[in-house]
Amino acid sequence: MKGRERWPVICFASCPTPAYFIAMPNLGGPEILIIFVIVLLLFGAKKIPELARGLGKSMGEFKRAREEFEDEIKRAADDVDLDKDSKKHESGPANSEPRKS
Incomplete structure (x- = not known):
């Protein structure tokens, strides 16, 4: 190279x-x-399973928090979409003019 x-x-x-x-x-x-x-050598044979267990618990907690955050974002996006749809239906067609009788 x-x-x-x-x-x-x-x-x-x-x-x-x-x-x-x-x-x-x-x-x-x-x-x-x-x-x-x-x-x-650093942690000893008795300490390694405890460290692995703690690491597994923290990874599980992180995964749950991430999933909750993603669900919250999806719910907020759905709420915004519903608000836009309801406002569109309330105002009627955007380009319609009032009828003359």
Whole structure:
């Protein structure tokens, strides 16, 4: 790759390819094993299940909050659509002129 670095760095408008803000190589089996051993040494075997349980609970709570937020947005959009439809029906056709008798 002529004129390019091996790992992409922060790149804005001058970059012809999509911007990568963090250069992260692919993780294979050995790298994941090393990370697991480091976590095991830092937290201990008894603490890891507690950490995983807490992480699972927090992910579930985040998912519920996200779904509630999406539902609220959908309800608000539906309310706005209903308001527009009801105003359109109340005013009648927009281009009609009053009848002369």
